[in-house]
Amino acid sequence: MGKILGIDLGTTRSAMAYVKDGESEIIENAEGERVTPSVVAFDDDELLVGKPAKNQMLTNQENTVKSIKRHMGEDYTVSLEGEDYTPQEISAKILQKLKNDAEEKTGGKFDKAVITVPAHFDDTQRQATKDAGEIAGLEVERILNEPTAASLAYGLDDDKDQTVLVYDFGGGTFDVTVLEMGDGIYEVQSTEGINDLGGDDFDQEIVDYVLEEFEDENGIDLSSNDEAMQRIRENAEEAKKELSSRKKTNINIPFIHQEDGDTYNVDIELTRSKFEELVEDLIQRTTDPTEKAIDDAGVEKSEIDEVILVGGTTRVPAVREHVQAITGQKPSQEVNPAEAVADGAAIQAGSISGDMDDILLLDVAPLSLGVEVKGGLTETLIEENTTIPAEESKTFTTAQNNQTMVTVHVVQGEREMAKDNKSLGQFNLQGLPPAPAGQPQIEVTFEIDSDGILQVSAEEQQSGEEASISIDDASRLDDDEIEDMKEEAEKHEEEDQLKREFIEAQNKADSMVNQAESQLENFEDEVDEDIIEKVEEEIENLEEVREETEDADDLEEAKEEIEDAIEGLEEKLQEIGQEMYDGEGQGPGGMGGMGGVDPSNMSEEELKQAAQNMGGMGGGPQQGGEDDVVDADYEEVDTDQEEEKEDKEE
DSSP states (O other): OOOEEEEEOOSSEEEEEEEETTEEEEOOOTTSOSSEEOEEEEETTEEEESHHHHHTTTTOGGGEEEOGGGGTTSSOOEEETTEEEOHHHHHHHHHHHHHHHHHHHHSOOOOEEEEEEOTTOOHHHHHHHHHHHHHTTOEEEEEEEHHHHHHHHHHTTOOSOEEEEEEEEOSSOEEEEEEEEETTEEEEEEEEEETTOSHHHHHHHHHHHHHHHHHHHHSOOOTTOHHHHHHHHHHHHHHHHHTTTOSEEEEEEEEEEEETTEEEEEEEEEEHHHHHHHHHHHHHTTHHHHHHHHHHTTOOGGGOOEEEEESGGGGSHHHHHHHHHHHSSOOBOSSOTTTHHHHHHHHHHHHHHTSSOOOEEEEEOSSOEEEEEGGGEEEEEEOTTOEESEEEEEEEEESSTTOOEEEEEEEESSOSBGGGSEEEEEEEEEOOOOOOTTOOOEEEEEEEOTTSOEEEEEEETTTOOEEEOOOOSTTSOOHHHHHHHHHHHHHHHHHHHHHHHHHHHHHHHHHHHHHHHHHHHHHTTTSOHHHHHHHHHHHHHHHHHHHHTTTOSOHHHHHHHHHHHHHHHHHHHHHHHHHHHHHTTSSSSOOOSSTTOOGGGOOHHHHHHHHHHHHTOOOOOOOOOOTTOOOOOEEEOOHHHHHHHHHHHO
16 A cells, blocks of 8 residues: 555644654655645636745735635635635645645655544534545545544554543644543543634734724724735734743834825734733633543543643643643643644554554544434434444434325534534435334434544335435535546646746746856856857847747747747857866966866766856746425334333233
């Protein structure tokens, strides 16, 4: 089995890792960084992902999207350059970049992945994440809870039995998980979380504070100024980071606003104590889920052996202090909060691929799963924190005489009323034999796999009629839609690659012209006039080709034209290099443009490369129903009562 990529698909930042020589190793992206901003943008039809997308947010806000993870599984779209994209499609572009960068950096091929999600993601959100992976061209081997992944990174080399609490506070979500670990077995005891709480909310508190202070001082509301708001958000994030290691910082934003000929600046001192005051309520929101997770795990706080911090928000000192106050112990510093989840995903991937020893991972269902029954109640089949994979069945019956169909409405959550829980979908079981209410026996079976994704089926025992769930909400993509998106993504990937290559050729041409002209100026008196004229002709030709292809429709042809013109200039620059070499030793000084190399020992290709260096080739690395259907009520059968009734009749 080939390598499997471990991916931490984060709200604000993502990371990737794989197993190399029996150990997890973080893979740097194309920009040489260990984390990738989860930002996607289009700039003049060019797709930008990661740092390039984040860098242009200020000037291209309407065509840039970040924190899309907060909308996974929702009926939600964003518009970029006039096209609508689902959260799955945007996430797929992030995953594509990670996949491509991983292949470029390692020289390997990654067609499979383990992708992490917040522990409290519901079925729809998990399925949406899996869909995103498939759109990106990845076979998703496992959807893994983020805190569980972090525990794998922590406990890989630790054989002792221990109870571990993972406190995962990322950019957009919060999770807490309690696990039992030992002898290669990781058994999740409980998990709790909040899907709309993270570092983004900390940033927003600083933004609101800056807006309030600025308005108090100047009487101007900046909240409707998009450019000003983006600059404030960027500075708020930086201030938050600085206050993790400093007692105070200055938020200084010049020329934030102009009005009636006056220019306004932001210059606000923010102390750590003030920042902690601003985010206190946010930090306190993590208390109840943490304590509930401990209670649900059936352990005392004193029985917790280690507390692991995961996610960038845990770098905030007040968060660390809060965790210690809740648990009664100082959190471990053994794992990198920003990389632990990706490392854990890689470890799980390595276990699947056979690159590491097998790991027995026993995770849990984060939320209860059940069906709506008579009166709109929720009848639970799989309780929250049930170890998965799991399978549970219950027998139901009809609530009306001669009822020939029931609607199985599947919900997820802890509320008594179905309407108060998350609706996952519904399906109809038809063809029931007409019978008095209460007589048909309908067995409903829930199967939840290791990814936490649910399959539901129903069977009427007498007739053998069967049906199974088909998620029909707008956030769930069917196989055809996923396949169409995959094909579209692949098509765009080729187009984007060609666009990048064309732009790089343009940049190469500009650099070549500038530095060739510089060389001519430096060596004008030392090189034959005919050679000078030939170089000047090639420079002029390259400039003309560069200008003519600026708005070309056929980028492949335009790129080749530019490359041909560059090659022509390269050849003439070689002649300068050769003539300078031929003159070396005839007098003092010699040539100075080729970095001390000896052309007499160089091949034609090496000489060409040296000329390129002298001529300034430069350039960075390539960046690469039916109308009459009625929702009939049905109810659970009390099997014990049925058996007692049969005994009495006998």
